[in-house]
Amino acid sequence: MAQDSVDLSCDYQFWMQKLSVWDQASTLGTQQDTCVHLARFQEFLRKMYEALKEMDSNTIFERFPTIDQLLAKACWNPFILAYDESQKILIWCLCCLINKEPQNSRQSKLNSWVQGVLSHILSALRFDKEVALFTQGLGYAPIDYYPGLLKNMVLSLASELRENHLNGFNTQRRMTPERLASLSRVCVPLITLPDVDPLVEALLVCHGHEPQEILQPEFFEAVNEAILLKKISLPMSAVVCLWLRHLPSLEKAMLHLFEKLISSERNCLRRIECFIKDSSLPQAACHPAIFRVVDEMFRCALLETDGAPEIIATIQVFTQCFLEALEKENKQLRFALKTYFPYTSPSLAMVLLQDPQDVPRGCWLQTLKHISELLREAVEDQTHGSRGGPLESWFLFIHFGGWAEMVAEQLLRSAAEPPAALLWLLAFYYSPHDGRQQRAQTMMAYVVAPCRRGDLQPCGQRHSPAPPRWPETGHHM
Amino acid sequence: MESLLQHLDRFSELLAVSRTAHVRTWDPVTVRRALQWARYLRHIHRRFGRHGPIRTALERRLHNQWRQEGGFGRGPVPGLANFQALGHCDVLLSLRLLENQALGDAARHHLVQQLFPGPGVPDADEETLQESLARLARCGSAVHMLRFNGYRKNLNLQEDSLMKTQADLLLERLQEVGTAEAEGPARFLSSLWERLPQNNFLKVIAVALLQPPLSPRPQEESEPSIHKTPGEGSQALVHWLLGNSEVFAAFCRALPAGLLTLVTSRHPALSPVYLGLLTDWGQRLHYDLQKGIWVGTESQDVPWEELHNRFQSLCQAPPPLKDKVLTALETCKAQDGDFEVPGLSIWTDLLLALRSGAFRKRQVLGLSPGLSSV
Numbered sequence: 001m002a003q004d005s006v007d008l009s010c011d012y013q014f015w016m017q018k019l020s021v022w023d024q025a026s027t028l029g030t031q032q033d034t035c036v037h038l039a040r041f042q043e044f045l046r047k048m049y050e051a052l053k054e055m056d057s058n059t060i061f062e063r064f065p066t067i068d069q070l071l072a073k074a075c076w077n078p079f080i081l082a083y084d085e086s087q088k089i090l091i092w093c094l095c096c097l098i099n100k101e102p103q104n105s106r107q108s109k110l111n112s113w114v115q116g117v118l119s120h121i122l123s124a125l126r127f128d129k130e131v132a133l134f135t136q137g138l139g140y141a142p143i144d145y146y147p148g149l150l151k152n153m154v155l156s157l158a159s160e161l162r163e164n165h166l167n168g169f170n171t172q173r174r175m176t177p178e179r180l181a182s183l184s185r186v187c188v189p190l191i192t193l194p195d196v197d198p199l200v201e202a203l204l205v206c207h208g209h210e211p212q213e214i215l216q217p218e219f220f221e222a223v224n225e226a227i228l229l230k231k232i233s234l235p236m237s238a239v240v241c242l243w244l245r246h247l248p249s250l251e252k253a254m255l256h257l258f259e260k261l262i263s264s265e266r267n268c269l270r271r272i273e274c275f276i277k278d279s280s281l282p283q284a285a286c287h288p289a290i291f292r293v294v295d296e297m298f299r300c301a302l303l304e305t306d307g308a309p310e311i312i313a314t315i316q317v318f319t320q321c322f323l324e325a326l327e328k329e330n331k332q333l334r335f336a337l338k339t340y341f342p343y344t345s346p347s348l349a350m351v352l353l354q355d356p357q358d359v360p361r362g363c364w365l366q367t368l369k370h371i372s373e374l375l376r377e378a379v380e381d382q383t384h385g386s387r388g389g390p391l392e393s394w395f396l397f398i399h400f401g402g403w404a405e406m407v408a409e410q411l412l413r414s415a416a417e418p419p420a421a422l423l424w425l426l427a428f429y430y431s432p433h434d435g436r437q438q439r440a441q442t443m444m445a446y447v448v449a450p451c452r453r454g455d456l457q458p459c460g461q462r463h464s465p466a467p468p469r470w471p472e473t474g475h476h477m
Numbered sequence: 478m479e480s481l482l483q484h485l486d487r488f489s490e491l492l493a494v495s496r497t498a499h500v501r502t503w504d505p506v507t508v509r510r511a512l513q514w515a516r517y518l519r520h521i522h523r524r525f526g527r528h529g530p531i532r533t534a535l536e537r538r539l540h541n542q543w544r545q546e547g548g549f550g551r552g553p554v555p556g557l558a559n560f561q562a563l564g565h566c567d568v569l570l571s572l573r574l575l576e577n578q579a580l581g582d583a584a585r586h587h588l589v590q591q592l593f594p595g596p597g598v599p600d601a602d603e604e605t606l607q608e609s610l611a612r613l614a615r616c617g618s619a620v621h622m623l624r625f626n627g628y629r630k631n632l633n634l635q636e637d638s639l640m641k642t643q644a645d646l647l648l649e650r651l652q653e654v655g656t657a658e659a660e661g662p663a664r665f666l667s668s669l670w671e672r673l674p675q676n677n678f679l680k681v682i683a684v685a686l687l688q689p690p691l692s693p694r695p696q697e698e699s700e701p702s703i704h705k706t707p708g709e710g711s712q713a714l715v716h717w718l719l720g721n722s723e724v725f726a727a728f729c730r731a732l733p734a735g736l737l738t739l740v741t742s743r744h745p746a747l748s749p750v751y752l753g754l755l756t757d758w759g760q761r762l763h764y765d766l767q768k769g770i771w772v773g774t775e776s777q778d779v780p781w782e783e784l785h786n787r788f789q790s791l792c793q794a795p796p797p798l799k800d801k802v803l804t805a806l807e808t809c810k811a812q813d814g815d816f817e818v819p820g821l822s823i824w825t826d827l828l829l830a831l832r833s834g835a836f837r838k839r840q841v842l843g844l845s846p847g848l849s850s851v
Contacts, residue, residue, distance in 0.1 A: 053595070082618035088611040092596075095589050102582050112578055115585055119575040121614050130677040134643050137673045138650050139543065139558045143568050145646055146616050152638035153623050156631070183627040190619050 008051060011044050012064060019073040028182075034079045035188040035218040041080065045089040052096040057107070060097060068097065068113070075121055083189035087121060094118055150195050157183065158202035165206035177214045184219035191222045192231045204238040204245070213245060220246035227280075228256045240284050250290060253279060254297045261314060272317045282321035286329050288339040291322070299395060316401035323353065344396055348374040356402035364410055365419070371403060372421035375428065380436075394432035404429050411446075418446070478531065481521065482538050488514050488566065489542050492556040495573040500580050505587035508574070512591055515567035516606075522563035536560045540657045559653055568609050634680055634736055635687040643677075644685035648710035655713055662713035663720065670724060679731050682718070686711055686740050715744050722750075729754050730779070734790035742794050752805050759784055759809070759823050771823055785830055792831055806831075 018037065022030045052060055052067075060067060074080050074090055081087045094114050102108040123142075135145055164175040184203055190196045200223060203215060223242055226232040243250040257279045261267060264275075276282060285291040298318070301311050326334070341349045351371055359367050375397060379390045397403070407425050411418050423443040427434070431442065491511055494500065503511075525531045536559060543558045557566060571592055574580060580588065593607055604612075631637035654661035669678065690708050718725045729737060729751060741748045758779040762771040771781040791802040806828055813822035819829060 078618045078622050082615055082622060085611070087614040087618070088607070091593050091611070095593050098586055098589060100586055108582060111582055111585060115575060115578065115580070118589070122572060122575065122610055123617070128639065130674055131639055131643060134673055134677060134681065135646060137669060138646055140646055141569055141572070142617065143565050143572070143613055144562065145642060146613065146620060148645065149638070149642045150616055150620050152642050153620065153628060156636065156638040157623070157627055179627065179629070186622045186626040193615060193619060195616070196619065
């Protein structure tokens with residue numbers, strides 16, 4: 001507890017200084033700085049409240065003599081008041097300052113002062129005198145019309161953004177970059193206020209005509225955070241725009257997914273699928289640029305974890321969800337397969353991307369042989385000059401768990417001599433890195449020990465038999 | 478029912494008192510009771526939102542109170558004006574008390590405790606008073622920030638968000654007042670004209686006249702029991718404007734040409750009066766031979782440019798209005814002697830200017846210089 005109290009004093013000094021610099025957050029610099037610190041300041045306020053509520057007014061002032069200044073400065077910063085629950089916590093802190101039974105006039109005055117500040121927070125900072133006079137004249141109080149006013153302003157700004165986006169050539173009505181940037185900054189504290197959603201959506205989707213990004217990174221970060229924590233609901237098109245415009249957000253979304261998968265106890269496939277679908281990433285990945293980044297991150301994860309079976313399972317489930325989402329996409333807007341797998345031969349991509357369940361049983365052998373041939377060609381052809389060689393092809397292959405399963409089932413079912421192509425496929429799946437000779441030996445091993453084929457029994461689940469071994473040689477993909 | 482109405486009366490009194498120095502005498506018990514009453518009325522609002530007869534009775538009572546208290550005249554700031562306001566009467570009361578520095582120490586402390594009890598279990602049913610107040614603070618900041626960092630006044634007034642909000646409020650009040658009594662709107666508007674900044678008021682009227690018909694508000698959780706015929710408010714406005722020539726003259730003088738054209742297109746009843754005004758203005762100008770332009774005699778006379786502007790705008794309106802305007806001009810020209818030479822009749826000159834303006838415009842736009850309809 002003592003340590004906490006020391007921490008609080010340090011923090012107090014830090015925030016006191018910050019608030020003095022920010023003042024009313026009217027310049028670009030102060031606005032940006034405020035936006036970056038909003039979440040941390042709110043945490044500080046919570047800690048303060050926890051401390052203050054245990055003390056009475058006199059003790060509070062002994063401990064923090066300038067507390068009234070700190071709270072007042074916070075109250076005059078509209079960004080702080082607009083953020084999440086900060087206004088509520090500020091109010092609670094102020095309430096702690098009130099003397100229950102004032103002993104002298106100074107304490108009484110303090111009470112009055114607190115009342116005044118509370119009133120200020122709630123008096124909905126007025127602006128246009130004319131508007132205020134008019135509404136008052138009609139007998140309306142701010143509570144009556146502020147929600148409607150906010151809605152009108154939001155819709156008006158959103159439609160202005162759309163028009164700006166569509167009317168590129170009408171320079172008269174163009175929104176200046178400064179105004180756009182300012183608008184995006186102002187939205188940072190307001191992201192979780194549902195009334196502001198149309199504006200957030202418009203900012204994401206309408207990207208104007210400047211060649212470089214105008215919107216503030218704090219804005220993208222705040223939106224992304226809200227999306228990941230489910231504090232905002234935006235249409236898919238807006239989310240895709242966010243991830244396309246701000247790469248760190250996409251990366252963060254992937255990391256968030258990984259964290260969820262790691263931290264959850266035992267991940268059955270059903271749960272992995274839930275997490276993945278929940279993240280909206282498969283849908284977003286229908287856009288090739290996003291798919292490439294996601295795929296790259298999966299590749300890195302495989303590297304980092306030395307080919308952990310959980311990652312492979314995740315990749316397979318992800319690919320499944322991705323293909324489902326792709327199927328639902330508007331056919332006219334679909335990208336060519338090549339854009340998703342640019343380093344693969346088109347014929348291989350096409351074959352692998354089929355749904356194994358669409359292939360009639362009688363054609364299984366044929367299809368698998370074809371896949372085997374194509375893969376073998378890609379792997380053994382040294383002069384091809386394509387990226388990566390065998391590990392690249394392997395990475396592609398493991399996306400599609402259905403095929404490995406099919407190989408296993410085919411081998412088990414047929415009593416006849418197993419075709420070399422299938423054996424090659426299986427050996428490749430488990431040990432992508434083997435040289436030709438070693439692989440040939442592995443294939444022989446599969447033939448010679450029929451009782452060992454029992455190991456290949458697929459579990460009753462929809463994924464590949466046993467996890468493939470990661471090559472122990474330190475080769476990189 | 479009677480007890481409910483009495484309750485309403487007592488609460489309205491309370492609300493009125495809450496702004497005065499009288500609260501000095503309030504103790505914590507009074508504060509608690511006041512807030513309880515407010516909570517009760519809020520509950521009533523929720524329960525009887527759909528119940529036609531009870532809601533109507535409450536509305537009528539509130540409206541009468543409001544009118545008596547000075548909703549129409551120069552009285553003190555009125556309290557609850559309609560059923561809608563019951564939905565947040567607790568917020569209204571709370572804000573008034575918080576603003577009132579006459580509150581004693583004990584009462585103040587109790588008030589603050591009641592309003593802001595601190596973090597706790599949120600009520601699943603309805604929003605707590607604390608939440609409502611926090612949301613108001615947040616909403617206020619949002620409006621403030623958007624206003625100073627993103628908002629730009631829309632040159633098309635009817636699309637400006639501040640104007641639209643004011644217009645919506647005006648139309649809403651007009652409908653309520655109109656429902657309560659037939660002559661209500663006219664008297665109400667006249668009282669507003671005397672009390673409020675006139676320039677802003679005129680703009681709001683224009684914007685109100687251009688709004689699409691009001692649909693029942695989404696937060697009204699009920700069948701529209703009494704009013705809500707869309708367009709009633711606009712009709713009241715038109716009626717009032719036509720009945721008050723001084724106001725209408727100011728209306729036509731103060732507002733930009735384009736806006737007036739839109740308003741007159743939308744409300745054809747106004748066009749004869751508007752045209753009449755324009756003709757009056759035109760007749761006040763005489764031709765200055767030396768300068769070669771039409772000038773007025775007094776400083777408040779409408780200058781040639783402005784007159785021309787307005788006619789030009791009207792000629793760009795869609796057919797019924799445009800034809801009326803041209804006919805009127807032709808008639809005036811004929812009455813003056815049907816001159817073709819400039820400098821003799823202002824109507825001739827106007828028509829000439831309008832035709833050549835149209836011709837030039839077609840040239841600029843690359844249209845064929847065919848027979849324009851002007």
